[in-house]
Amino acid sequence: MLQTLLQVALTGATMGCIYALVALGFTLTIAAAGVVNFAYSEWVTYGAYIGVTLVAVLGLPLWLGLLLTVMLCAVLGYGFQLVVFAPLEGKHFLTTVSATIGVALAMQAAATLIWGPYALTLPTFFGSGSLTIGGVALFPHSLLIVGMTVVLIAAMQLALTRTDIGLRLQAAAQDPVAARLMGIPIRRMRTLAYCLSAALAGLAGFMVAPLFVVTTTMGFGLMLKGFAATIVGGWGSLKGAVLGGLAVGLIEAFGAAYLSSEYKDSIAFAMIVVVLLLRPSGLFPERIAEKF
Amino acid sequence: MRIGAGLLLLAVLLPLFIGNNYQLGIAHQALILILLASGYNLLLGFTGLVSFGHIALFAIGAYTSAILVVSYGLPFAVGLLAAALLTGVAGVLIAIPALRIKGHYLTLLTLALGEVIRLAIRGMESLTHGAAGFTGIPRPSVLGFTFRSGTELYYLLLACVVLGVLFIARLERSRFGRAFKAIRDGETAAEVCGVDTAAMKVLAFGLSAVFAGVAGGLYAHTMRFISPEFFSLSLTITLLAMVLIGGRGTVLGPVVGAVLLTVLPEWLRFVKDYYLIVFGLAIWACTMFLPQGLMGLAASVVARVRRPA
Amino acid sequence: MTALLAVSGIRKVFGGLTALDGVSFSLAAGQILGLVGPNGSGKSTLLNVLSGIYTPEAGEVHLAGQSLRGRAPHQIATAGLARSFQNQQLFAGLSVVENVLVGRACRLRAGVLASIFATPRFRREEAAARQQAEDLLALVGLGWAVGASVQRLSYGQRRLLEIARALASDPKVLLLDEPCAGLSQSEANDLAHVITRLKVNGLAVIVIEHNMRFVMGLVDRIVALNFGQKIGEGTPAEIRANPAVVAAYLGGSGHAAH
Numbered sequence: 060m061l062q063t064l065l066q067v068a069l070t071g072a073t074m075g076c077i078y079a080l081v082a083l084g085f086t087l088t089i090a091a092a093g094v095v096n097f098a099y100s101e102w103v104t105y106g107a108y109i110g111v112t113l114v115a116v117l118g119l120p121l122w123l124g125l126l127l128t129v130m131l132c133a134v135l136g137y138g139f140q141l142v143v144f145a146p147l148e149g150k151h152f153l154t155t156v157s158a159t160i161g162v163a164l165a166m167q168a169a170a171t172l173i174w175g176p177y178a179l180t181l182p183t184f185f186g187s188g189s190l191t192i193g194g195v196a197l198f199p200h201s202l203l204i205v206g207m208t209v210v211l212i213a214a215m216q217l218a219l220t221r222t223d224i225g226l227r228l229q230a231a232a233q234d235p236v237a238a239r240l241m242g243i244p245i246r247r248m249r250t251l252a253y254c255l256s257a258a259l260a261g262l263a264g265f266m267v268a269p270l271f272v273v274t275t276t277m278g279f280g281l282m283l284k285g286f287a288a289t290i291v292g293g294w295g296s297l298k299g300a301v302l303g304g305l306a307v308g309l310i311e312a313f314g315a316a317y318l319s320s321e322y323k324d325s326i327a328f329a330m331i332v333v334v335l336l337l338r339p340s341g342l343f344p345e346r347i348a349e350k351f
Numbered sequence: 352m353r354i355g356a357g358l359l360l361l362a363v364l365l366p367l368f369i370g371n372n373y374q375l376g377i378a379h380q381a382l383i384l385i386l387l388a389s390g391y392n393l394l395l396g397f398t399g400l401v402s403f404g405h406i407a408l409f410a411i412g413a414y415t416s417a418i419l420v421v422s423y424g425l426p427f428a429v430g431l432l433a434a435a436l437l438t439g440v441a442g443v444l445i446a447i448p449a450l451r452i453k454g455h456y457l458t459l460l461t462l463a464l465g466e467v468i469r470l471a472i473r474g475m476e477s478l479t480h481g482a483a484g485f486t487g488i489p490r491p492s493v494l495g496f497t498f499r500s501g502t503e504l505y506y507l508l509l510a511c512v513v514l515g516v517l518f519i520a521r522l523e524r525s526r527f528g529r530a531f532k533a534i535r536d537g538e539t540a541a542e543v544c545g546v547d548t549a550a551m552k553v554l555a556f557g558l559s560a561v562f563a564g565v566a567g568g569l570y571a572h573t574m575r576f577i578s579p580e581f582f583s584l585s586l587t588i589t590l591l592a593m594v595l596i597g598g599r600g601t602v603l604g605p606v607v608g609a610v611l612l613t614v615l616p617e618w619l620r621f622v623k624d625y626y627l628i629v630f631g632l633a634i635w636a637c638t639m640f641l642p643q644g645l646m647g648l649a650a651s652v653v654a655r656v657r658r659p660a
Numbered sequence: 661m662t663a664l665l666a667v668s669g670i671r672k673v674f675g676g677l678t679a680l681d682g683v684s685f686s687l688a689a690g691q692i693l694g695l696v697g698p699n700g701s702g703k704s705t706l707l708n709v710l711s712g713i714y715t716p717e718a719g720e721v722h723l724a725g726q727s728l729r730g731r732a733p734h735q736i737a738t739a740g741l742a743r744s745f746q747n748q749q750l751f752a753g754l755s756v757v758e759n760v761l762v763g764r765a766c767r768l769r770a771g772v773l774a775s776i777f778a779t780p781r782f783r784r785e786e787a788a789a790r791q792q793a794e795d796l797l798a799l800v801g802l803g804w805a806v807g808a809s810v811q812r813l814s815y816g817q818r819r820l821l822e823i824a825r826a827l828a829s830d831p832k833v834l835l836l837d838e839p840c841a842g843l844s845q846s847e848a849n850d851l852a853h854v855i856t857r858l859k860v861n862g863l864a865v866i867v868i869e870h871n872m873r874f875v876m877g878l879v880d881r882i883v884a885l886n887f888g889q890k891i892g893e894g895t896p897a898e899i900r901a902n903p904a905v906v907a908a909y910l911g912g913s914g915h916a917a918h
Binding site for chain 3: 522
Binding site: 143146147153156158160161162163164165166167169172283286287290321325327328331332336339 | 459625
């Protein structure tokens with residue numbers, strides 16, 4: 060009984076961390092530029108595929124593969140800034156959303172052409188074995204995901220609040236007009252946000268790949284969970300994205316274990332609906348000073 | 352007006368040039384999607400409300416008619432009417448939270464609602480036959496006449512499309528059309544000008560849902576088979592692209608968009624895997640270079656010709 | 661004198677900042693009231709409260725004896741209060757005449773089916789509304805632009821269009837938020853002329869304007885605000901001699917010397 064409970068909690072926490080990573084990157088562009096990026100799914104997918112290519116095809120060591128994947132994804136984010144976000148800045152949100160949907164479709168189809176229609180796999184750092192402690196199966200890779208997420212979030216928090224560039228990024232996000240008057244280069248700050256966002260997506264894709272298989276649609280499902288985390292946590296709040304991701308992961312795992320696994324995929328959607336109807340500001344909203 | 356009449360003439364004569372049932376089937380699909388996209392345009396193009404759950408209403412319409420006609424033996428006309436009513440009610444129910452929720456929130460709420468409805472349809476196996484799909488739906492029949500041949504069915508669908516497009520054209524020139532566009536261009540200003548924005552939004556949701564319901568009912572009886580997989584997010588994206596590429600907020604935009612995006616994949620069969628890449632990039636290019644869509648482009652060309660520099 | 665518009669004890673707070681504090685005044689039919697005060701004194705907030713965009717924490721607005729408490733902006737418009745905006749709020753996707761017709765929305769009754777089938781009643785109503793819209797456009801000097809798109813109008817012409825749109829609902833009270841901004845001197849004179857003509861027909865007007873020549877020549881009475889409080893009320897001559905008002909302007913941002 061307790062073992063099952065722990066097992067489910069661990070599964071939920073692992074997925075929650077993945078969702079948190081996904082939601083974090085997704086929220087970054089919302090916070091920095093007010094942009095909802097429907098191509099985020101493809102950033103995650105490409106992260107996994109680039110990882111597979113580097114590790115399984117080119118034979119690079121995993122750690123190097125991870126590093127290069129994250130860097131290549133950051134470049135991808137920069138490319139998006141050039142062809143999608145910068146030209147459409149200030150346009151109606153439907154325009155940006157449609158543009159990202161279009162590019163996402165093209166990228167997904169291109170992935171099928173490049174990597175084929177069949178599922179690929181990525182090895183873990185620790186092989187496929189699992190430890191058993193007190194009747195609870197522990198996958199070392201899951202622990203790595205949890206640990207990595209915690210370290211990463213702590214690092215981001217520090218970078219945003221303690222470093223000069225982090226403070227500028229925050230200023231640019233909160234009040235672009237005032238920040239511009241203070242001489243902060245808004246465009247460059249937004250570019251940084253897109254690159255960071257894509258790097259996080261790539262990291263999430265690379266890390267989640269060994270848990271499942273790599274397919275052209277893997278990113279889409281994760282992005283939907285990222286939506287849910289963003290809504291549950293509070294729109295545009297980085298802290299909310301992390302807590303929301305954990306909440307979605309845990310509720311989904313417990314719902315699947317104790318209610319019905321058939322409806323597992325609807326749980327995240329139901330959470331979006333319920334939270335938006337009852338508490339549109341999310342469960343963990345960031346306090347933003349009310350402006351007169 | 353003249354473009355519309357020209358398109359209608361083409362549409363009436365089209366079966367004379369269509370050789371086989373396969374091509375006629377494509378034409379059926381295009382007509383149903385015109386109806387669906389035109390209704391979606393009421394919401395997206397006229398009123399500026401970005402819903403990503405519209406396909407769920409289409410699904411509700413299709414399943415309502417299929418269940419009533421097949422499982423309960425009711426006539427087609429009753430099934431279609433019930434589909435229109437039930438989706439209309441569903442549309443109004445979605446509109447109520449939409450009054451408080453705006454922009455991105457509304458988009459994500461409707462996306463989630465749409466998926467919940469689709470998964471619920473899949474889950475209610477005793478009623479909908481679940482993931483296996485609903486088979487054996489009869490062809491439409493009205494007052495003892497069954498639209499059995501492809502050509503007969505074509506003209507039934509065309510009649511529905513003509514009525515639907517005329518409905519929207521008339522609505523556009525009334526206080527309702529003006530109110531919808533005013534909400535799109537400035538909600539607070541519209542409200543202060545005396546437009547009951549809440550009532551108008553509910554109306555826009557309700558009417559666009561009725562269009563989806565009728566289109567869904569017609570789809571079920573045309574294809575004779577429906578399954579939850581068909582009503583997925585990718586159809587939502589196709590629908591969005593039809594309205595955007597055709598020209599949102601214009602009467603004929605969705606008509607042009609729906610025809611184009613139904614026929615093009617057939618013509619471009621030889622490029623197969625590349626089609627989706629082209630399609631995706633076309634949506635992107637449209638947002639960059641053709642923000643008002645093809646009909647918007649046509650309107651500005653006409654304006655330039657009439658007023659030479 | 662019976663008050664057409666009675667405003668009493670309006671208080672509006674934004675997150676701890678008091679934007680309006682117990683503002684009261686009244687207005688009779690055919691009167692023009694100027695609302696003056698330094699930037700941030702609460703003038704625009706007051707108009708937003710009157711038109712229902714903001715809900716006040718305290719106070720009451722009566723229009724022709726009816727309380728406007730708890731009414732939505734469109735209901736207030738229907739009750740007979742129309743306005744123009746400081747930052748222009750035209751409907752960019754509608755033609756000039758259609759913009760005016762939206763202003764008529766609350767007076768049109770045709771239902772969806774009547775509109776679809778173009779019943780005689782619908783046609784009569786539409787024709788009358790269109791005629792009125794064209795007359796209003798002619799009144800503000802935009803008769804030439806009926807079918808044009810809003811984008812073809814100059815800044816000043818857009819202001820005039822906003823006023824025509826506001827008049828389309830046959831209001832009893834018209835609120836104008838800086839109507840002269842962007843207008844040339846001759847356009848401003850024309851506008852003053854239009855407002856005077858409407859006044860003769862019994863329209864009450866509240867106008868916020870920094871152009872003092874425009875205000876002093878046009879209005880019957882002035883209400884002066886500072887830090888959300890009414891610091892003076894009277895004829896233009898009385899306000900000019902009011903020490904509190906003079907002090908507010910001299911101590912404030914110095915807008916008086918136009």
